[in-house]
Amino acid sequence: MDRCNQKDGAMLSIVVPVYNEQLNIEKFYEEATKAMQSVGMNYEIIFVDDGSKDTTPLILSRLSQQDCHVRALILARNFGHQLAITCGMDHARGDAVITMDGDLQHPPAMIPDLVKRWREGYDVVQTVRKATDDSGFVKRQTSKWYYIILNAVSPVHITPGGSDFRLVDRRVLETFKLFREHDRFIRGIIGDIGYKQKTISFVAPKRFAGKSKFSMRKMLHFALDGIMAYSKIPLRISFYTGMVSGLLSIGLIVHALYCHIVGEAAPGWTTTMIVICMLGGLQLMFMGIMGEYIGRIFEEVKHRPLYWLRAELGQTGSTDSEEQKTR
Incomplete structure (x- = not known):
C-alpha cells in the first residue's frame, strides 16, 4: 500500500x-x-x-x-x-x-x-x-x-x-x-x-x-492593502476635509473683503503662503488617495x-x- x-x-x-x-x-x-x-x-x-x-x-x-x-x-x-x-x-x-x-x-x-x-x-x-x-x-x-x-x-x-x-x-x-x-x-x-x-x-x-x-516597503504596502481593501473611509475623509477647507476659504474671503471695505487691509504674504501651502498639500495627499483606489480598479479590470x-x-x-x- x-x-x-x-x-x-x-x-x-x-x-x-x-x-x-x-x-x-x-x-x-x-x-x-x-x-x-x-x-x-x-x-x-x-x-x-x-x-x-x-x-x-x-x-x-x-x-x-x-x-x-x-x-x-x-x-x-x-x-x-x-x-x-x-x-x-x-x-x-x-x-x-x-x-x-x-x-x-x-x-x-x-x-x-x-x-x-x-x-x-x-x-x-x-x-x-x-x-x-x-x-x-x-x-x-x-x-x-x-x-x-x-x-x-x-x-x-x-x-x-x-x-x-x-x-x-x-x-x-x-x-x-x-x-x-x-x-x-x-x-x-x-x-x-x-x-x-x-x-x-x-x-x-x-x-x-x-x-x-x-x-519596510513591503510592510507599508501590506498595511495599505489592508486599509484600502476594506474601507472607503480615506475617500470620505478627503471629501469632508475638502468641505471644511472650502468653508474656511469662504471665511477668509469674507474677512479679506471686510478688511478692504473698512480700510484695514494690510499685506498678508505670510498668511497667503501658509494657506496656499496647506491647501496644496491637502490636495496632493487626497489626489494620492484617489490614485490608489483608481490604480486598484485599473489592475482588476485587466482581468489578468x-x-x-x-x-x-x-x-x-x-x-x-x-x-x-x-x-
Missing part, C-alpha cells in the same frame, strides 16, 4: 509560502512531519516557491522526490506573500487547510492543536500572535497602532496580532476561492467570510535561520491571472515547465 495513503478518512493540506528560505525548509519539513505523526490523518505539505533566487527550488525538488507527502509549486516569478498563499490554497486537496510560514515562527508543533479545534466543529481556527521573541519596541508599537487604525476605518474587524497561520475547513476554502482580487488582504477576507471561528494565542519564536524578507506556475513537483505534478497553468 502507498505509504502516503495508509490512513482512511480526512486529509490535511499544509500550505507553506517560501522565498529564499534555503536555510529553513528542511528543518520546517522535519518539524511539520513530526507534528503530523500525532495527528493521525492523511496529509500533504504544499511548498509554494515565490520566485526564490537561492537553492530553495532544488531543495523542494529533492524533498518532493524523497517524500510523496511533499508537493512544490514553483511560481514563474515573485508574486508576493499573499498570492503565494492563494496559489497553495487553490491547489490544496485536503478537507482542511493550514497556511503557515516556513521560517518556523509559526510553530509546526501547534498543528495538532489547530486540528483538534477543527474536529470540535470550528470552520476557521485563527492563531493570534501575543508576542514575537525577536521583535523590537518600534515594531510592536507600529503593529499595535496599525490594528487600532485599521479597525477604526474598516467595517470588518481584524483581530490584533492575527497572522496568516490558520486552519480553514474545506467549505471555507471553496468560498475563499471565489475572491479573486489582486491586491488581497487574506486576514480581512477570512475575517469577513463568516463561518464558525476560533482563535488560539501563541508566542512566535525567533526565525530558525536567515533574515525576514518582509522589508493572479499568478502562473513554472513547474509543479510532487505526487500529482511534473517537473516539466507548466507556465500555461494560470489562475
Whole structure:
C-alpha cells in the first residue's frame, strides 16, 4: 500500500509560502512531519516557491522526490506573500487547510492543536500572535497602532496580532476561492467570510535561520492593502476635509473683503503662503488617495491571472515547465 495513503478518512493540506528560505525548509519539513505523526490523518505539505533566487527550488525538488507527502509549486516569478498563499490554497486537496510560514515562527508543533479545534466543529481556527521573541519596541508599537487604525476605518474587524497561520475547513476554502482580487488582504477576507471561528494565542519564536524578507516597503504596502481593501473611509475623509477647507476659504474671503471695505487691509504674504501651502498639500495627499483606489480598479479590470506556475513537483505534478497553468 502507498505509504502516503495508509490512513482512511480526512486529509490535511499544509500550505507553506517560501522565498529564499534555503536555510529553513528542511528543518520546517522535519518539524511539520513530526507534528503530523500525532495527528493521525492523511496529509500533504504544499511548498509554494515565490520566485526564490537561492537553492530553495532544488531543495523542494529533492524533498518532493524523497517524500510523496511533499508537493512544490514553483511560481514563474515573485508574486508576493499573499498570492503565494492563494496559489497553495487553490491547489490544496485536503478537507482542511493550514497556511503557515516556513521560517518556523509559526510553530509546526501547534498543528495538532489547530486540528483538534477543527474536529470540535470550528470552520476557521485563527492563531493570534501575543508576542514575537525577536521583535523590537518600534515594531510592536507600529503593529499595535496599525490594528487600532485599521479597525477604526474598516467595517470588518481584524483581530490584533492575527497572522496568516490558520486552519480553514474545506467549505471555507471553496468560498475563499471565489475572491479573486489582486491586491488581497487574506486576514480581512477570512475575517469577513463568516463561518464558525476560533482563535488560539501563541508566542512566535525567533526565525530558525536567515533574515525576514518582509522589508519596510513591503510592510507599508501590506498595511495599505489592508486599509484600502476594506474601507472607503480615506475617500470620505478627503471629501469632508475638502468641505471644511472650502468653508474656511469662504471665511477668509469674507474677512479679506471686510478688511478692504473698512480700510484695514494690510499685506498678508505670510498668511497667503501658509494657506496656499496647506491647501496644496491637502490636495496632493487626497489626489494620492484617489490614485490608489483608481490604480486598484485599473489592475482588476485587466482581468489578468493572479499568478502562473513554472513547474509543479510532487505526487500529482511534473517537473516539466507548466507556465500555461494560470489562475
